[in-house]
Amino acid sequence: MSNEMKIAILGGGITGLTAAYCLVKKNYQVTIFEKEKVLGGLAVGFKSNDWNWYLERAYHHLFANDxxxxxxxxxxxxxxxxxxxxxxxxxxxxxxxxxxxTPFDLLKFPYLNIIDKLRAGIMITFLKLSPFLSIYEKQTSKKFLKKTMGKNVWNILWQQLFRGKYGDYAEIILASFIWARIKKRTxxxxxxxGGFQTFINFIEEQLKSLKVEMLKGYEVGEIKKQGDKFIINNTLYDVVISTLPTPILIKVFQQILPKNYLQKLSKIEYxxxxxxxxxxxxxxxxxxxxxxxxxxxxxxxxxxxxxxxxxxxxxxxxxxxxxxxxxxxxxxxxxxxxxxxxxxxxxxxxxxxx
Missing domain, CATH: 3.90.660.10 (Polyamine Oxidase; Chain A, domain 2)
Incomplete structure (x- = not known):
């Protein structure tokens, strides 16, 4: 039995495709809007003439606990x-x-003394086993790592990694980042x-068989409201799900979201x-x-x-x-x-x- 509720999903990356699958299985009418001519978002792949497999435009792999x-x-x-x-x-x-x-690699590491190695090893093990704790959001990674592993470990193991990844923001990144990084890794x-594109192609075929509408090469410029519904491409939708990057989301939802919320979003630096x-x-x-x-x-x-x-x-x-x-x-x-x-x-x- 078909559900009359119409849902628009903005963005045809894996998050958008997964959302579409889950919703259409519950009998909602789903339309995906993707500005590129292919689905997949950051995981989309390309193939050279003499390649058997696709290659992602940006490097991808999964962890065993994904x-x-x-x-x-x-x-x-x-x-x-x-x-x-x-x-x-x-x-x-x-x-x-x-x-x-491995722990053995850390023990052999030549630029730290044995005390530094032990402190680093104990804390890495703790973070790997630890559930999320509120203290991780109350201090920066720099402060947390210097306090728990020592200044020398911070300077040698971590400081340049943070500078390389976050530049000018390196010293204000919360400790929740380093917890998540260590906790997640396998x-x-x-x-x-065949490359992640084969996974994307498989999902696309599944969605086609389930009658999901996929509008590729269609960039949504602005969404307007009509009563409690949303207008996209002259079509009314009951619900809109966005997987867009925040700067683009701000432009698309300019006429819909509260101004104070848009202002908060606009302050996020990227x-x-x-x-x-x-x-x-x-x-x-x-x-x-x-x-x-x-x-x-x-x-x-x-x-x-x-x-x-x-x-x-x-x-x-x-x-x-x-x-x-x-x-x-x-x-x-x-x-x-x-x-x-x-x-x-x-x-x-x-x-x-x-």
Whole structure:
């Protein structure tokens, strides 16, 4: 029996697609609006002519405890997710790459004394086992880590990671971030056979069979109200669900949301993700999948050597790497063309390979 309630979902990423599936299974009439010509959002993939698998525009993997998406995949009958345990590491002092995956790695770490190692190990274990505590929202990560692990551990292990990830905001990030980061991480990482785009395509086919309307290449400029309903594309909807980034949400809902709420949203400051994808004959990193850059001398936040996780045979036997940054809009890197960005990073990549 069909439910007469009509629901609009703004954004066709995995969150929007999942919401559509759950709602249509409850017999609601669902329409997805996606401004791009393909669904998938940040997980969308592309494929070169000699590749067998899709590659995500921004690096993606799953953790073994990502139960929501794993259970959703199981529910819709998608069985192409697999897990591996690639090496992750950090770069120190320009060119020293050290794994920090296990307690044994921490014990071997040469830049901390035994007391620092014990304090760091005990607190990492505590955070891994700890439920969320209110104290994590009452102090910054810097203050919390210096207090619990010591100043030396903060300076060597954490400080540059926070600066690389958050820039000018590094010292005001709450301790809830570091709790969530450590709590969530698992050694085993998941990926999708064929790339995440195959998962997105599978979901899209499921939604088609369930009669979900998917309007791709349609950007919603503004939503208006008519009584207790919402007008989009000259159609009335009872409910609107937004998965849009907050700055875009503010523009779209300008005529609907209370001004004081819009003002609160507008005060949220954002960093922009910049990703450079490299296809090379030789790997940038020999064994490491994920490399955190823990030195200010190399102006890259991190390097993800995708083909140290997924076999290069799926990408024409080429090595695939992601270089990533989180930046303010006005940062010079945000204005560079890809050729300029490659020229900028090339000398630093040569150091890693020397």
């Amino acid at each position: 139960y929501d998406i794993l259970n959703f995949a199981k529910e819709i009958g998608f069985d192409k997710i697999f897990f591996r345990s690639p090496q992750t590491a950090s770069l120190f002092n320009d060119k020293t790459i050290l794994p920090l995956d 050694k085993a990482l998941g990926y999708v056979e 960093l922009h993700a910049l990703t450079l994808i490299l296809e090379t004959d030789k790997p940038i990193l020999n064994k490491t999948y994920w490399l955190n850059i823990s030195t200010s001398k190399i102006p890259i936040m991190g390097i993800v050597q995708h083909t140290n996780f997924i076999d290069k045979k799926n990408y024409g036997n080429k090595h695939i790497s992601y270089l990533g940054w989180y930046l303010k809009r006005e940062n010079k890197l945000m204005k560079m063309k890809k050729e300029e960005l490659i020229k900028f990073v090339e000398p630093h990549l040569r150091i890693l390979n020397s």
